[in-house]
Amino acid sequence: xxxxxxxxxxxxxxxxxxxxxxxxxxxxxxxxxxxxxxxxxxxxxxxxxxxxxxxxxxxxxxxxxxxxxxxxxxxxxxxxxxxxxxxxxxxxxxxxxxxxxxxxxxxxxxxxxxxxxx
Amino acid sequence: xxxxxxxxxxxxxxxxxxxxxxxxxxxxxxxxxxxxxxxxxxxxxxxxxxxxxxxxxxxxxxxxxxxxxxxxxxxxxxxxxxxxxxxxxxxxxxxxxxxxxxxxxxxxxxxxxxxxxxxxxxxxxxxxxxxxxxxxxxxxxxxxxxxxxxx
Numbered sequence: 446x447x448x449x450x451x452x453x454x455x456x457x458x459x460x461x462x463x464x465x466x467x468x469x470x471x472x473x474x475x476x477x478x479x480x481x482x483x484x485x486x487x488x489x490x491x492x493x494x495x496x497x498x499x500x501x502x503x504x505x506x507x508x509x510x511x512x513x514x515x516x517x518x519x520x521x522x523x524x525x526x527x528x529x530x531x532x533x534x535x536x537x538x539x540x541x542x543x544x545x546x547x548x549x550x551x552x553x554x555x556x557x558x559x560x561x562x563x
Numbered sequence: 564x565x566x567x568x569x570x571x572x573x574x575x576x577x578x579x580x581x582x583x584x585x586x587x588x589x590x591x592x593x594x595x596x597x598x599x600x601x602x603x604x605x606x607x608x609x610x611x612x613x614x615x616x617x618x619x620x621x622x623x624x625x626x627x628x629x630x631x632x633x634x635x636x637x638x639x640x641x642x643x644x645x646x647x648x649x650x651x652x653x654x655x656x657x658x659x660x661x662x663x664x665x666x667x668x669x670x671x672x673x674x675x676x677x678x679x680x681x682x683x684x685x686x687x688x689x690x691x692x693x694x695x696x697x698x699x700x701x702x703x704x705x706x707x708x709x710x711x712x713x714x
Contacts, residue, residue, distance in 0.1 A: 470587075471616045472580035478669075502587070502605075504612040505673040513669045533605035540680065541673055 446473040450484050453494070460526075461490040466499035469507030478510045485514070491523030498529030508541045515547055524548075569597075570637040578619045578629040578648070586615045586633055590644065593637055598704045606681035607644075607701055613674035614646040614697045620667065622650025622695055644699040652691040660687065 446467040453462050461484060469477055485493065493514060497503075511525075518525045526548040530538060535552050538544055570593055576582045587608045594604065615631060623629045632647040653659045660679070665672035678685045682699045689695040 468584060470580075470583050470612055471620065472583055502608065502612075504609050504616065505671050505677060506616060508673065509669050509671045512671060533602065536602070536605075537609065537677075540677065541671060 446477060448477065448480050450488075452488065452490065458492050459490055460492040460494045461485065461488050462494045462496055464496040464499070468502040469500060469510070470502065470504050471506040474506040474510050477507065478513065481510070481514055485517070491518065491521050493518055493523070493525045495525070495527045496529050497527055497534055498531070500530070500534050503534050503537055505541070508537065508543060511543060511547070512541075515543070519546075526550075567638050568636060569639060571635065573632070573634045575630050575632045577627060578623045578631050579627045580619060582631070583612055583615045583619070586611050586646075589633070590635065593635055594642060597637065597642070599701075603701070607642075607699075610678045610681045610685075610699050611644060611646070613677050614644075614699065617674050617697070618646060618648035618650060618695065620670075622648035622652075624651065640704070641700060641702050644701075645696055646699070647694065647696040649694040652693055652695055653687070653689040654691055656687050656689055 446465065446469055448466070449464045451462045451464070453460050463481060463484070465477075467473075481493070495511065511527075515525045527538065528550045530549065530552060532552050532554055535549070538549055543549070572589065572593065574589065576585060590607060590611050591604060594607065599607075615633070618631050619625065619627075629649065634645045634647075636643045658664055660675040661672075662676040663672045675685070678697070678699060683702045684700040686698040687695065688698070
């Protein structure tokens with residue numbers, strides 16, 4: 446798993462954008478958590494966007510890290526959002542229920558086939 | 564040899580976290596030629612990932628020097644994956660399998676929930692102090708099989 450960061454301004458708010466690449470399972474969950482944590486600490490940014498376009502696999506270990514960051518952001522009055530998830534990753538995000546608390550962009554392939562509404 | 568068996572493997576690996584992906588790769592390779600969709604293949608990979616992760620973090624409490632055994636039988640209509648550890652075992656299987664139940668912080672308690680929703684059957688055998696075996700079954704082309712049974 447690789448992760449790179451940037452800051453982007455959307456409207457009036459500044460978002461910390463984390464672009465993640467590769468597989469997120471228990472082998473990298475600790476590293477994933479730590480890298481997000483370190484960047485969130487130094488950036489002092491209360492909005493986190495996870496760009497998951499290049500994530501090829503995720504299981505409950507990776508989803509647990511996202512839930513943990515959501516709780517942290519929510520406690521500070523911040524927001525977290527997910528963009529670019531591929532179909533398999535998106536289905537896991539739905540199965541975990543994270544879509545109920547985190548804004549997640551729907552994969553184009555799914556709304557094109559009518560599996561989900563745009 | 565049972566002619567019904569398409570392929571069969573038995574492997575043992577150390578309870579290291581990097582071997583979770585090894586288990587997934589083996590499963591992908593074994594079943595990529597079978598009649599299943601990409602979505603189903605991804606779901607089976609998640610189920611295997613969860614079972615091996617459970618063996619490492621719960622069964623062996625994170626120790627990396629223990630052995631996990633994975634056996635896979637692939638037949639024409641079904642595959643059976645068994646994942647075994649000689650770890651601490653599960654005291655209350657029903658409680659452990661309840662969605663949202665977790666004994667560890669920042670874990671979602673979704674491992675067994677994913678296994679049961681993504682596979683056709685999940686069986687857990689466990690003896691406290693002696694280990695756990697999780698048996699995951701998946702029927703290939705389930706819709707065709709169900710339709711045939713209905714006739």
